[in-house]
Amino acid sequence: MFKLNLKIALRNLWRNLGITAINIGGLAIALAAFILVAMYFTFETSFDQTNPNYENIYVVGRIEPDFKTNYTSPPLAKVIKQNFPEVENAGITKINRSWELAIKNGKKAIFTKNILQADYNAAKILDINPIGGLIKPSGDVERLTYLNVENIKTLFPDKKDNKPEMVSYGSASSGITGTIAGAIINNEHSNFSFDGVSIGNEIGKGETYGYNNYNTFIQVKPGTDVANLQEKITNLYRAELLKGETDLKTINEIKGVSIFLDPLANQHLKPKAGNDTPYKILISLSVLGFLILVIACINFTNLSIAQATKRAKEVGIKKVMGAYRLQLTTQFLTEIFIQCLVATVMAMVFAESALPYFNNLFQVNLTLWHADNNLFWQLPLVLCLITIIAGIYPALVLSGFKPALVLKGNFSTSKQSSWLRNGLLVFQFSIAVIFIIGLFIINSQLKYMRSEDLGFTANQVVYVKNxxxxxxxxxxxxxxxxxxxxxxxxxxxxxxxxxxxxxxxxxxxxxxxxxxxxxxxxxxxxxxxxxxxxxxxxxxxxxxxxxxxxxxxxxxxxxxxxxxxxxxxxxxxxxxxxxxxxxxxxxxxxxxxxxxxxxxxxxxxxxxxxxxxxxxxxxxxxxxxxxxxxxxxxxxxxxxxxDGEDFRYEFLDDLYGKLFKKQEQLQSAFFAAALLTIFIAILGLFAFAKYITNGRIKEIAVRKILGASDIQIFKLINSSFFMMVLAANVISWPVAYILTKKWLETFAYRIDLPVLPFISSALITILLTVLTVSIQAKKAVKANPVDALKYE
Amino acid sequence: MIELKNIEKYYSSKGIKHYVLRHVTTTIKQGEFVSIMGPSGAGKSTLLNILGMLEEPTYGTYEFMEEDVTRLNERKRIELYRNHIGFVFQAYHLIDEMTVYENIEAPLLYKKVGGAERASRIADLLDRFNMVAKKDLFPNQLSGGQQQLVGIARALAAQPSIILADEPTGNLQSAQAEEIMQLFQKLNKEDGITIIQVTHSEKNAQYGSRILNIADGVVKDDITLTAV
Known part of the structure; x- marks a missing residue:
């Protein structure tokens, strides 16, 4: 049975090869986009997840009356650990990114920008493991400094062992030397990415509550009531600050200060002290990826509806031959599953070839083929999901047709299903319109940002590191x-x-x-x-x-x-x-x-x-x-x-340009998404218009015999599609208006919402639709009416 | 085999009932060859559809093999299709994507007949209908008469006890039509298969053993023919 169904499915697909290819190709492209987005999503949401205590680590931050910050002072970690048994460990780190430090071995030099200073406890909490294991520094003074493997390679190209090495710091004439204890593998997939680490038993010793230059991390016991702990730490912190304080004004100020605990999991995308733009961009990217996939699935459904008249007969016959409805449902799902499977395989190829561009755009290093890739369980799941989305109509509606109706000979599904078919088409185009409008508005805002007077001139200014x-x-x-x-x-x-x-x-x-x-x-x-x-x-x-x-x-x-x-x-x-x-x-x-x-x-x-x-x-x-x-x-x-003998500089305009990076990523993502959705929607429309005109060949022939001109027939065929695209525009304008307005509101300096993108998107979609439909209609219009009317 | 009691079928629109069938009461016995005749719109096809359980009567009872099947769920009905009823259509209704062989095989697959048994039955049918050479062709490569032969072979494959045929020769030339009718007669006489056909043609009706004349939804005549 299965074999026969498979055979029929393949023959069916083969017969409509062009349309099948369009459908599968469209789905493959959409899936490829989805695969990339899914991988990026996994990557972005799994920072530091290799840390065995991931779930139980919190950043301790301060809430001052007018800002929130992750910067805290050294004594805080100590008192937290002393006072609260549910806190397993507490430690501090410090990072100085403001200047570059040259580390040299003879002529070979590296410039480190972020050496992470951590006390032993913080190193343990953050799972900082130098090659050969984390060693507890002895005494108060010793600092164990480890450099990245890459840096060690640059400084000591021939080094094979993991023994300490002597290096000099700063300019050759400074005469400052130090010991590098070994190498450490830098985890790029972590919030704590560094050129090197320096671990001491205790750092910031002697610094009081005023020295808010450190980050405090705590690791709590599993099952700790974090909200409660946060309140207890706030009280403790206030009590500590109040010690010996007599000035009434200061006392009142201290009462306005509190502590927050922010899970490690939040740090990369939406830290409490910081902005959550990366998170928002990630979410919008995921929505984009999902929508593209849905649009491609709609193509399947629409085609199934267009083919329904033909398939309905098959359903009727099979039923009177003794097929259960469930068997037909399975058959339709199998057919669509096969197509989705082919699309998935193609999608992997597309994704693989698009990956370098994607990695470059988002400055990540994702790969498809590694064993712990989440895709290996995500993809089969998505495959089943799209099979269900794309197959739900044929599987549920087609299989339910009554044989008595469909076998009478003049059965047509167009009436009953047209609202669904048209609705889906309108939906597809609405999404495409939203993307196009979004793209235009992002473009204008970025253009504005590049051309607007900044109030200062970064051009020709060289920033020298020193x-x-x-x-x-x-x-x-x-x-x-x-x-x-x-x-x-x-x-x-x-x-x-x-x-x-x-x-x-x-x-x-x-x-x-x-x-x-x-x-x-x-x-x-x-x-x-x-x-x-x-x-x-x-x-x-x-x-x-x-x-x-x-x-x-x-x-x-x-x-x-x-x-x-x-x-x-x-x-x-x-x-x-x-x-x-x-x-x-x-x-x-x-x-x-x-x-x-x-x-x-x-x-x-x-x-x-x-x-x-x-x-x-x-x-x-x-x-x-x-x-x-x-x-x-x-x-x-x-x-x-x-400063030494090494002149290092950057152009200030390049540096300032990096501020636009995230938005430029969004722009590129939108560009790709808008292009893809419109492409996939047009593909669907192309196939769909073909079926519609095929179904109306007889009507067209009759009209021609009655004296309709070619133009009138083009108009006739186009008019329903024209109305649908217009409807799509009208529906999506308010949605696009709200979304783009929200996006623009994230800018303190922004353009006024222009009208042009809305009109342009309407023009673009209408033009593309008329073009696509007309190409399909041409065949029917040019055909000799006699051929069309000869049958029956 | 078939007992119809007071079958009525009407459609209501705006409170007015439009009757398609009225007070149809009849009995069809095993081994009969019944032709349902009447002018267009008389309700012939509706009656056949009710007999084939493709439509439900609005009123009345229908017993098929001593079982009340007036309102049957889909699963039970399909069980009957698999084991007892074969359909033949005016427009043949073969599945275009399947070869002749596969079209005949399909009902056997649904009936879950074993592979060897299936092959022998199909070979038998192909042989009987002289279609062995055409078994790998698709329906659109055959003439109308040949397609209808495949349609009948398909209906016979599941070894039904009754065949319901809706104008089986309606689309065929007279020579082909005659061939089909002779085949029906043979099946009826030699294999004892009950046949109910809807036809316009007086000539075709003569092949059967009984004629039900319907006009305006009412059975006007019930004529039993004596063997020619």
């Missing part, structure tokens, strides 16, 4: 002089932060009795000039005013607005035990990109509470760029001897 401190302007003065001697260098400055979207430090500042939190950036002379930031009022820093290096401050427009200042020039703002005189107001500029609003910021040259000024920025004339960079490279060790 490890020596220039907090004292006098120290940088000599460097600046040397730099300016190089032809092409127009200005040079140093600051704590570059405008590349990374966060600045924040502190409380008091202006006319109001205390508010402001971002601070510590700068040097020529900071505003190098970045070409516009002045609104007053003046920028200048060496002419000797007080500028002591207590002058420039604030931005947002800061003025935050305090509601009136004529602030010359007035005093107090922060970090210093009275600053406001000398100028800078126009707002988008240092943080387009997603967050411009933060109220204060710029000062001297800031006792500030960070290290290490970020050198140079403005270089475009035409002399190459020469200037070559000269800098050659003379770097003379210009800035403390």
């Amino acid at each position: 490890i020596s401190y220039f907090n004292d302007p006098a120290k940088f003065k000599t460097i600046r002089e040397k730099l300016l001697k190089i032809p092409g260098v127009k200005s040079a400055t140093v600051a704590t932060d570059v405008p590349d979207g990374s966060g600045n430090g924040a502190n409380g500042y008091t202006f006319e009795g109001q205390q508010k939190s402001l971002d601070f950036v510590d700068v040097d002379f020529d900071y505003f000039e190098t970045l070409n930031i516009k002045l609104k009022d007053g003046r920028f820093f200048s060496p002419k005013f000797s007080t500028d290096t002591a207590n002058a401050a420039v604030i931005n427009e947002s800061a003025v607005a935050k305090y509601g200042m009136k004529n602030p020039i010359g007035k005093t703002i107090r922060g970090c035990e210093t009275d600053y005189k406001i000398v100028g107001i800078a126009k707002d500029f988008k240092a943080q990109g387009f997603e967050s609003t411009i933060l109220p910021t204060i710029y000062t040259i001297k800031n006792p509470c500030g960070n290290a000024k290490t970020q050198i920025m140079l403005k270089i004339e475009e035409s002399k760029m190459a020469d200037a960079l070559a000269a800098l490279k050659a003379k770097w060790s003379q210009i800035n001897p403390k």
Whole structure:
């Protein structure tokens, strides 16, 4: 029985080879997209899952009145472990990404950007295992430093064993040396990805609750009531802060501080302290993948409906020959299963060939063929699912036809099923329209982001990586002089932060009795000039005013607005035990990109509470760029001897451009999705229009004999499809409007929702539909009516 | 074999009943060859459909082999199709994707007849209908008469006790039609298969043993023919 059904199925498919190919091909493409998305989804949601205690690890973070942060102080972990028996282990880590450290073995050098410092407990919690196992450092001072396998290979190419090695740090002349204890395999699929780790018994020793530069991790016993623990830790933390505190105001402030526990599982996609854009993008990507698959499945169903008249006869005959309904259901499902199976195999091939592009776009390294790939159970599941989605109509409706009706000879299913068929078609096109509109709007927003005035010029600004401190302007003065001697260098400055979207430090500042939190950036002379930031009022820093290096401050427009200042020039703002005189107001500029609003910021040259000024920025004339960079490279060790002989730089506009990366990924994903859905929907329409016109050949012939012109017949055939596409547009416009509006709302600086994408999507879909249907109709229209009417 | 009691069939539309069959009461015995005749729209096909349980009567009872089958569930009905009833259609209704051989084989597969038995039965039928050479052809490669032969062979494959034929020669030329009718007669006489056919043709009706004349849903005449 099965063999016969199989044979019939194959013959059936073979007879409609073109349409079968379209169907299977469309499904294969959709499945390939789905496979990629599923793999990406698995990858993104399984960060750190290799950690044996994955479920029980929490990040301890602080909630301050106006922000949340994962940065905590060293003593917190200790008191948590002492006080709560349900906490199995607690540890801290620290990472410094602000500057690169050169590690050298003779001429061979590597530049490490993130060396993870961890205490022994944190290393145990986070499953940090150097090759040869995690060793407990002895005493308080010893630090065991391990470098990535790749880094070890670069420094010691011939090394075979895992013995410690001596290296030097920083410039060759610095004379600082150290020991590398061994190698460690860096897990890229982890939130804790590093160039190397440095493990101590205890880190941050002696630092108090004020030093919030560490991340605290706890591992709780399975089954712990985390909400309760969170409350207990909050109380403990407040009690610790209150110790010895007498100032009433401070006591009240402390009462506003609390602790949150964030599961390790949340860290990669939706950390409580941070944004969840990656999570949203992942979800929308998954929805895209799923919708594409559904659209391809609809093609199957639609074709089944179109073929129903023919298949209905088969159902009728088989029933009077003694076939149970269940047997017919099985037969139809088998047929569709075979097609889906073929599509799945093709999809694997497509996915494999698209993988390099996908990996490149999302900067991941996914592979199809590895043993623990979740696809090996996901794919059969999806195969069954699509078989059911695609086969539900023939399996349930077709198999239920009454033989008496279908065998009478003039049976037609078109009437009863047209609403379903048309509905599905409208659904497909609605999705396609939403994607097209989405794509257009993402494009316009990105175009806006690329062309909009940022308020500063990143172009021709070179960001030089440097490890020596220039907090004292006098120290940088000599460097600046040397730099300016190089032809092409127009200005040079140093600051704590570059405008590349990374966060600045924040502190409380008091202006006319109001205390508010402001971002601070510590700068040097020529900071505003190098970045070409516009002045609104007053003046920028200048060496002419000797007080500028002591207590002058420039604030931005947002800061003025935050305090509601009136004529602030010359007035005093107090922060970090210093009275600053406001000398100028800078126009707002988008240092943080387009997603967050411009933060109220204060710029000062001297800031006792500030960070290290290490970020050198140079403005270089475009035409002399190459020469200037070559000269800098050659003379770097003379210009800035403390940094060493290695001149490392990046263009600021490239750095700033990275802020758009996620959105560009979304754009590419949308582009692919829009293209795929419209392609698959058109494929379906193509096959479908063929069936419809075939079914109407007789009608067309009769009409032609009655005197209809070709144009009139084209109109006739197109009109129903035209209406459906129009309906699809009308349905999807509000949906697209809401979705794109929501997306745009994630940007602080965004375009107004344009009308054009809506009209364009309508035009595109209508044009494509008319084209597709007309190609199919042409055959019927051109045919000689006599041939069509000869039968019966 | 078949007992119809007061069978009625009507369709209601807007409260008005449109009768297709009224007060049909008759008995058909094992081994009879009945022709149902009448003008277009008289209700012949409806009666045959009711006999074949493809339609249910609105009123009345129908007993098939001493069993009330007036309202039967699908599973039981199909059981009857498998074991007792063979259908022959005016439009042949062969499955286009199957060869002659496979078309004849299909009912046997549903009946779960063993492989060897199946092969021998089909070989027998092909031989009997002189279609051995055509067994691997598809229906659209055959003439109408040949297709109808396959249709009958298919109906016979399951060894039914009754064949229901709805204008079996309606689409055929007279020579082919005669051949089919002779075959029916032979099956009826030699194998004792009960045959009920719907026909327009007086000539075809003469092959049978009994004629039911229907007009406007009512049985007008019930004529028993004497053997020619």
